[in-house]
Amino acid sequence: MDLDFDTKVFDKEYIAVADRQEPIVRGGRHLFDRLPAAFDGVRQLGVIGWGPQGSAQAQNLRDSLGDAVRVVVGLRRNSTSWDTAVQAGFTPEDGTLGEMFDVIRGSDMVILLISDGAMAETYREVFAALRPGTTLGLSHGFLLGHLDLVGDEFPADIDVIAVCPKGMGASVRALYLQGRDVNGAGINASFAVHQDVTGRAVDRALGWSVGLGAPYTFRTTLRSEYLSDLSGERGILAGGLHGIVESLYRRFRDQGMSDEDAFRHSAESVTGPISRVISRDGMLGVYRMLNSDEKQVFAEAYSVSYPVGLELMHEIYDEVRSGDEVRSVVLAGKRLARFPMGKIDQADMWRVGQKVRADRVPDEIPLDPFTAGVFIGVMMAQIDALLEFGHPYSEIANESVIEAVDSLNPYMHARGIAYLVDNCSITARLGARKWAPRFDYALTQRAYPVVDDEQSVDIEIFGGFENHVVHEVLRVCAGMRPSVDIFVE
Amino acid sequence: MDLDFDTKVFDKEYIAVADRQEPIVRGGRHLFDRLPAAFDGVRQLGVIGWGPQGSAQAQNLRDSLGDAVRVVVGLRRNSTSWDTAVQAGFTPEDGTLGEMFDVIRGSDMVILLISDGAMAETYREVFAALRPGTTLGLSHGFLLGHLDLVGDEFPADIDVIAVCPKGMGASVRALYLQGRDVNGAGINASFAVHQDVTGRAVDRALGWSVGLGAPYTFRTTLRSEYLSDLSGERGILAGGLHGIVESLYRRFRDQGMSDEDAFRHSAESVTGPISRVISRDGMLGVYRMLNSDEKQVFAEAYSVSYPVGLELMHEIYDEVRSGDEVRSVVLAGKRLARFPMGKIDQADMWRVGQKVRADRVPDEIPLDPFTAGVFIGVMMAQIDALLEFGHPYSEIANESVIEAVDSLNPYMHARGIAYLVDNCSITARLGARKWAPRFDYALTQRAYPVVDDEQSVDIEIFGGFENHVVHEVLRVCAGMRPSVDIFVE
Numbered sequence: 001m002d003l004d005f006d007t008k009v010f011d012k013e014y015i016a017v018a019d020r021q022e023p024i025v026r027g028g029r030h031l032f033d034r035l036p037a038a039f040d041g042v043r044q045l046g047v048i049g050w051g052p053q054g055s056a057q058a059q060n061l062r063d064s065l066g067d068a069v070r071v072v073v074g075l076r077r078n079s080t081s082w083d084t085a086v087q088a089g090f091t092p093e094d095g096t097l098g099e100m101f102d103v104i105r106g107s108d109m110v111i112l113l114i115s116d117g118a119m120a121e122t123y124r125e126v127f128a129a130l131r132p133g134t135t136l137g138l139s140h141g142f143l144l145g146h147l148d149l150v151g152d153e154f155p156a157d158i159d160v161i162a163v164c165p166k167g168m169g170a171s172v173r174a175l176y177l178q179g180r181d182v183n184g185a186g187i188n189a190s191f192a193v194h195q196d197v198t199g200r201a202v203d204r205a206l207g208w209s210v211g212l213g214a215p216y217t218f219r220t221t222l223r224s225e226y227l228s229d230l231s232g233e234r235g236i237l238a239g240g241l242h243g244i245v246e247s248l249y250r251r252f253r254d255q256g257m258s259d260e261d262a263f264r265h266s267a268e269s270v271t272g273p274i275s276r277v278i279s280r281d282g283m284l285g286v287y288r289m290l291n292s293d294e295k296q297v298f299a300e301a302y303s304v305s306y307p308v309g310l311e312l313m314h315e316i317y318d319e320v321r322s323g324d325e326v327r328s329v330v331l332a333g334k335r336l337a338r339f340p341m342g343k344i345d346q347a348d349m350w351r352v353g354q355k356v357r358a359d360r361v362p363d364e365i366p367l368d369p370f371t372a373g374v375f376i377g378v379m380m381a382q383i384d385a386l387l388e389f390g391h392p393y394s395e396i397a398n399e400s401v402i403e404a405v406d407s408l409n410p411y412m413h414a415r416g417i418a419y420l421v422d423n424c425s426i427t428a429r430l431g432a433r434k435w436a437p438r439f440d441y442a443l444t445q446r447a448y449p450v451v452d453d454e455q456s457v458d459i460e461i462f463g464g465f466e467n468h469v470v471h472e473v474l475r476v477c478a479g480m481r482p483s484v485d486i487f488v489e
Numbered sequence: 490m491d492l493d494f495d496t497k498v499f500d501k502e503y504i505a506v507a508d509r510q511e512p513i514v515r516g517g518r519h520l521f522d523r524l525p526a527a528f529d530g531v532r533q534l535g536v537i538g539w540g541p542q543g544s545a546q547a548q549n550l551r552d553s554l555g556d557a558v559r560v561v562v563g564l565r566r567n568s569t570s571w572d573t574a575v576q577a578g579f580t581p582e583d584g585t586l587g588e589m590f591d592v593i594r595g596s597d598m599v600i601l602l603i604s605d606g607a608m609a610e611t612y613r614e615v616f617a618a619l620r621p622g623t624t625l626g627l628s629h630g631f632l633l634g635h636l637d638l639v640g641d642e643f644p645a646d647i648d649v650i651a652v653c654p655k656g657m658g659a660s661v662r663a664l665y666l667q668g669r670d671v672n673g674a675g676i677n678a679s680f681a682v683h684q685d686v687t688g689r690a691v692d693r694a695l696g697w698s699v700g701l702g703a704p705y706t707f708r709t710t711l712r713s714e715y716l717s718d719l720s721g722e723r724g725i726l727a728g729g730l731h732g733i734v735e736s737l738y739r740r741f742r743d744q745g746m747s748d749e750d751a752f753r754h755s756a757e758s759v760t761g762p763i764s765r766v767i768s769r770d771g772m773l774g775v776y777r778m779l780n781s782d783e784k785q786v787f788a789e790a791y792s793v794s795y796p797v798g799l800e801l802m803h804e805i806y807d808e809v810r811s812g813d814e815v816r817s818v819v820l821a822g823k824r825l826a827r828f829p830m831g832k833i834d835q836a837d838m839w840r841v842g843q844k845v846r847a848d849r850v851p852d853e854i855p856l857d858p859f860t861a862g863v864f865i866g867v868m869m870a871q872i873d874a875l876l877e878f879g880h881p882y883s884e885i886a887n888e889s890v891i892e893a894v895d896s897l898n899p900y901m902h903a904r905g906i907a908y909l910v911d912n913c914s915i916t917a918r919l920g921a922r923k924w925a926p927r928f929d930y931a932l933t934q935r936a937y938p939v940v941d942d943e944q945s946v947d948i949e950i951f952g953g954f955e956n957h958v959v960h961e962v963l964r965v966c967a968g969m970r971p972s973v974d975i976f977v978e
Contacts, residue, residue: 250739254837311828318820324813331807339800342931346938348743437926442831449835 003219003392005193009038009203010210015218015394015476018469022392024218026480027210028184036068038207039109041200042135046107048074048100048126050081052169052423053139054113057212059088060176061111062096064211072096074103104129109204111137116427117333120146127155133197135159135204141226142427144194145326160194161205164225165212166398167407168423176213184482186213187407188398190220215481218394228391230320230431232399235313235382236375237408238421238432242344243439244378245270245417248371249349251448259352260359265368267353268360270375271413273367275405282474283376283401284466286367294369301373302380303461304447309381312442316435317385328434329427341429344436345418353416374443376465379404383470393473401474492708492881494682498527498692499699504707504883504965507958511881513707515969516699517673525557527696528598530689531624535596537563537589537615539570541658541912542628543602546701548577549665550600551585553700561585563592593618598693600626605916606822609635616644622686624648624693630715631916633683634815649683650694653714654701655887656896657912665702673971675702676896677887679709704970707883717880719809719920721888724802724871725864726897727910727921731833732928733867734759734906737860738838740937748841749848754857756842757849759864760902762856768894771963772865773955775856783858790862791869792950793936798870801931805924806874817923818916830918833925834907842905863932865954868893872959882962890963 004023005012010031014021039045045065047058050073062071073090075082077099090097104110104126112119112126119126123143130136136158147153154160165172167187179185189212191205198204209217220228233239248266253259277286290298319325344350379400386396412420421432450456493512494501499520503510528534534554536547539562551560562579564571566588579586593599593615601608601615608615612632619625625647636642643649654661656676668674678701680694687693698706709717722728737755742748766775779787808814833839868889875885901909910921939945 308831311824311831314824314828315821318824319817322816322820324816327811327813328808331811332804335800335803335807339803342797342800342935344930344934346935347933433930434927437930438923441833441922441926441929444836445833446831446835 001221001224005202005219007203007206009034010206017393017473017476020393022218022394024216024394024480025206025210026216027186027214029179030183031210032064035065035207035211038203038210039065039069041198042069042108042204044070044072044107046072046074046103046110047113048103048110049113049115050075050079050085051113051115051425053165053172053425054169055084055088056169056173056176057111057113057139058090059173060212061208063176064213070096072098072103072107074098074100076100101125101129105131107134109135109137111139111208113139115333116142116146116329116425117336119143120330120333123147130155130158132157135161135198135201137205137208138162138222140164140229141192141222142230142326144222145226145323146330149323149326154195156195157197159196159198159201159204160222161201162192162194162222162225163189163205163209163212163217164191164229165189165214166403168411170411170423171407172212179213182482184215186215186481188402188477188480189214189217190225190395190398191217192220192222192225194222216477218392220392220395224391224395227317227320227389228386228395228399230325230427231313231317231386232382232403233424233428234316234320234325234431234435236379236400237404238424238428239435240309240312240378240382240439241270241404241409242417242421242432242436244374244443246349246436247440247443247448248374250444259348260356263349263352263356265366266371267412267417268356268365269368269371271409272362272365274372274375275409275413277367278401279405282471282478283379284471286372286376287465289367290369297369298373299459299462300451300457301370302377302465303457303459304450305374305377305443306381306461308442308447309378310385312435312438313382313385317389325431329430332430333426341433343418344421344433345416350416350418357416374447378439380465380468380470394477397470397473397477401470402477490710490713494691494708496692496695498523499695506882506962506965509882511707511883513705513883513969514695514699515705516675516703518668519672520699521553524554524696524700527692527699528554528558530687531558531597531693533559533561533596535561535563535592535599536602537592537599538602538604539564539568539574540602540604540914542654542661542914543658544573544577545658545662545665546600546602546628547579548662549701550697552665553702559585561587561592561596563587563589565589590614590618594620596623598624598626600628600697602628604822605631605635605818605914606825608632609819609822612636619644619647621646624650624687624690626694626697627651627711629653629718630681630711631719631815633711634715634812635819638812638815643684645684646686648685648687648690648693649711650690651681651683651711651714652678652694652698652701652706653680653718654678654703655892657900659900659912660896661701668702671971673704675704675970677891677966677969678703678706679714679884679887680706681709681711681714683711705966707881709881709884713880713884716806716809716878717875717884717888719814719916720802720806720875721871721892722913722917723805723809723814723920723924725868725889726893727913727917728924729798729801729867729871729928730759730893730898731906731910731921731925733863733932735838735925736929736932736937737863739933748837749845752838752841752845754855755860756901756906757845757854758857758860760898761851761854763861763864764894764898764902766856767890771960771967772868772890773960775861775865776954778856779858786858787862788948788951789940789946790859791866791954792946792948793939794863794866794932795870795950797931797936798867799874801924801927802871802874806878814920818919821919822915830922832907833910833922834905839905839907846905863936867928869954869957869959883966886959886962886966890959891966
């Protein structure tokens with residue numbers, strides 16, 4: 001796909017890695033004075049929905065845009081989020097909170113951040129309420145996947161763009177607030193221009209992304225976005241992570257560790273030191289800080305986990321690309337009234353985790369080399385699968401690594417697995433519930449038994465690790481933002 | 490759906506339970522002399538494929554039909570099964586073994602028993618090779634599901650029928666052989682008539698089923714069959730069973746049992762005494778043989794497992810009905826060359842199982858009341874889901890209970906989980922791999938934590954058990970066949 005673009009408002013640069021050049025735009029608060037130009041022609045910007053993304057984006061955009069554009073939140077009249085939106089300063093009295101279809105009809109640009117299930121159910125009414133020439137904004141490509149499935153299309157007389165922060169809503173807001181002190185702190189985002197009837201779609205998208213606080217913004221397509229986004233959250237970002245740490249916890253206990261130590265060497269190790277080192281020094285950084293015995297353990301764990309991860313990532317990608325996963329989410333949405341989503345953190349492991357977090361001494365969390373090998377092995381499998389399927393470097397690095405270590409894992413580190421998974425979109429929550437057990441079983445049935453019989457580990461698999469192109473991609477991406485730790489209470 | 494039918498060759502009876510009457514035909518070797526009339530107009534019967542069903546059905550039909558109809562096996566020229574078919578007495582020399590398309594072209598009736606994946610890939614060539622007026626036989630409705638997906642249809646000038654044994658191929662053959670000594674021993678089957686251009690479709694289907702040794706044959710439709718068949722094998726028959734025993738094994742170990750005792754109280758208990766009692770005295774029989782403390786444990790385990798099972802069965806049914814599951818199987822088939830299906834019995838639990846089986850004292854296998862409550866709770870959830878979706882009683886009883894206790898579980902009891910799962914169709918093998926971990930996680934995360942906090946068990950859920958209509962259905966079905974134990978080496 002051709003990812004180049006022209007912007008009249010911002011400064012385009014290129015990320016050059018290996019054989020590719022990918023155009024991007026850096027963000028920062030010093031660019032906020034360009035936002036009026038980017039949003040030229042937009043008097044009212046409607047943000048529809050008050051989930052994790054909706055609440056974060058509405059507040060960030062209001063704070064960034066100031067008086068230039070009126071940011072109005074639209075909700076269903078009986079929405080349970082109405083009061084929290086009021087508490088955040090959006091009120092019917094000053095015209096910044098209203099019924100969703102009223103807001104849609106009155107906005108020049110509409111950012112639609114309702115749940116995917118609600119999107120599938122109400123998109124026809126939403127389309128009908130959009131005036132010709134409106135810019136419709138999405139924060140991921142799910143709706144396109146759904147339209148493909150049902151054989152429908154976007155109205156021809158509107159812009160369709162997307163800005164997709166590569167992190168959960170909570171961190172989109174938290175890092176934006178940190179950006180007051182550290183210019184450029186934020187969550188990277190991709191953008192897509194699917195239809196451009198106004199001729200202003202690119203700059204509106206870039207303005208939206210800069211306004212959210214994205215350190216840098218790269219281009220993708222709606223389809224490439226939802227393929228990588230749904231696959232990534234089913235993979236290492238949520239489903240894979242959950243299955244990995246459950247399988248490791250059990251393994252360490254079976255090897256004789258106490259419950260608490262098993263939790264420290266599995267979940268704590270991933271969300272603490274492993275994620276922190278990856279964020280700072282990449283995956284290679286983790287490997288390089290191990291001693292030679294630990295390097296051997298890492299390499300073996302990597303070599304048995306990578307193939308299992310690769311197979312599952314191919315299955316996940318096939319399921320997403322075929323439409324199965326989108327259809328599955330829509331069907332699940334219809335069952336939720338009768339079968340509400342269950343809790344995932346009631347089993348013993350996560351009760352142990354609560355205790356471990358309460359007693360935590362941060363410097364004493366082990367960086368377990370076996371755990372690191374499994375986690376990074378599955379992470380690299382996801383990277384290789386997305387490379388094989390033709391995704392741009394930036395998308396791969398953000399969907400497989402940066403979003404994990406800079407947005408999601410710190411939340412799990414602070415609050416546990418349910419806090420990570422259940423602060424994501426319903427689509428991600430369902431996907432994580434579906435795929436976590438698959439990763440767990442596959443590792444337990446097919447990876448760990450091989451490493452326990454040392455002779456049979458195919459260590460050649462690890463040979464691809466050290467010289468992998470993704471390390472350079474991560475280094476370049478890391479250079480795009482200041483180094484800040486995510487603040488999680 | 491109207492399930493009544495007319496037969497000129499066999500004797501129709503009605504199963505009457507509660508408010509319904511379902512027509513059926515009893516089988517038995519004393520009816521083999523009617524097979525020539527049932528197959529009137531069929532000189533050559535081609536059986537295509539030599540998987541578990543193909544090999545069992547070809548041999549049973551050859552043995553039952555004698556000289557009346559020539560049974561010819563058709564395989565791809567380079568099939569690895571060629572030699573085993575020869576060993577079973579099908580040879581190119583006497584014209585009973587040939588290249589599959591030659592056999593299809595030369596047959597008046599063609600029973601297509603190749604894998605579902607192969608069916609999806611080659612059905613166009615198969616259709617092209619069928620002469621007008623041929624009777625095409627299937628052993629389940631998968632192909633209809635696939636045709637629906639790709640928007641294709643069966644040729645209009647052929648019969649399309651199905652006979653679907655409610656048991657794995659190995660037991661279709663084993664019980665047929667037992668039928669020499671005990672008339673009527675066999676595996677029940679459903680039949681469907683999807684197209685009838687010859688006017689002989691019903692009797693050909695019934696003749697086929699009687700020739701396989703089915704104790705009784707009930708009618709369904711191709712669509713109802715594949716919906717219940719795919720759902721059942723993903724549910725209690727294979728996927729659910731696997732997830733249930735894994736979760737229970739872990740639970741019992743965590744409660745302090747030795748590995749061996751944990752295996753005895755989980756897997757051994759289900760595949761041994763629980764299945765045997767259900768086979769003889771139904772699910773009620775299990776409950777009634779418990780003492781009052783055990784009854785309480787059973788009721789609590791049932792009450793927490795049933796809701797989790799019901800939710801998963803609704804999800805499974807939605808996935809099957811929407812086409813997701815069929816598409817998923819076709820996609821998985823395409824990945825198998827690169828990612829062969831992995832082993833499911835390498836983890837510690839199944840190594841323990843081998844030891845336990847080797848040391849087994851059959852009379853000392855515990856009938857664990859908690860295990861029984863979980864297994865029967867999920868089984869009843871499957872029954873209630875299939876009832877809600879409108880399936881006939883016979884189909885529900887066979888797909889949820891009889892196939893489990895009379896065909897599948899005895900194989901697992903003899904040889905372990907992989908022997909059960911991996912002797913099923915590829916569709917079932919993939920489905921079991923996909924859904925077993927879901928049952929495991931759902932029970933571990935949401936059922937067992939509730940029972941561990943006694944106050945919160947909603948024991949009302951158990952209230953529906955004792956007077957459930959399915960108990961009478963099972964009693965009537967059990968009366969259709971002699972009582973024989975399945976012989977498994």
